[in-house]
Amino acid sequence: MGVGSGGCMVGRWSAWIVAVAICLMVGDATAAGWRSANFRVYSGDYNGDGQPDLYLKAVTSVVVVGGEVATPIPLLPPLKNVVLLRNGASYSALYDPPAADLNAVAWTAAPYQSFIGDLNRDGILDLVLQPNDSSDSLLIVSGNPSAHGVLQVASGTGR
Numbered sequence: 001m002g003v004g005s006g007g008c009m010v011g012r013w014s015a016w017i018v019a020v021a022i023c024l025m026v027g028d029a030t031a032a033g034w035r036s037a038n039f040r041v042y043s044g045d046y047n048g049d050g051q052p053d054l055y056l057k058a059v060t061s062v063v064v065v066g067g068e069v070a071t072p073i074p075l076l077p078p079l080k081n082v083v084l085l086r087n088g089a090s091y092s093a094l095y096d097p098p099a100a101d102l103n104a105v106a107w108t109a110a111p112y113q114s115f116i117g118d119l120n121r122d123g124i125l126d127l128v129l130q131p132n133d134s135s136d137s138l139l140i141v142s143g144n145p146s147a148h149g150v151l152q153v154a155s156g157t158g159r
Contacts, residue, residue: 038077041114041129042107046083046097054084054091054129055107056141084139091139112136 042055058077065071080096111132119126124143131138 039082039114039127041110041112043110044105044107046094046101046105047085049087051086051088053086054110054112054139055102055105056082056084056127057107082141084141089137093141 038059038061040057040059042057043052044055045051046053046055058081060077061075063073063075065073081102083094083097083102084091085094112129113132115128115130116125117128118124119128119140120142122142122144126143127139127141129139129141
């Protein structure tokens with residue numbers, strides 16, 4: 001098959017299935033938000049103030065679609081890298097910081113459990129970071145960069 005007046009026609013079912021699978025996996029591109037597998041949490045001092053900041057590193061997933069030739073398809077995370085800058089008992093968010101600045105910090109894996117949900121009812125998934133250590137704070141981070149990052153910080157036992 002070729003190109004018709006209405007646009008491109010797919011000549012093989014496998015190509016059509018791949019196109020539908022990509023649309024289903026990517027989801028609504030207009031509504032960014034957190035997903036449980038699209039980031040890793042690290043700790044380090046990003047701004048040199050002596051306080052531990054958190055780095056939410058965006059992770060690209062890869063899906064391999066089979067057919068005559070296996071095709072890897074990268075699925076970009078809906079959000080870019082975010083650094084949560086600690087300022088005493090509060091945090092501020094820095095969205096998409098320069099890679100050179102991120103690479104200059106000695107980041108270590110941070111022991112947090114993550115939970116996802118639309119906590120502020122804006123239609124975009126938010127992130128709850130629950131620390132495994134009782135000396136750290138529970139954080140609620142907006143999935144919407146225009147919401148200015150950290151919605152809530154709660155101190156407590158961590159469990």
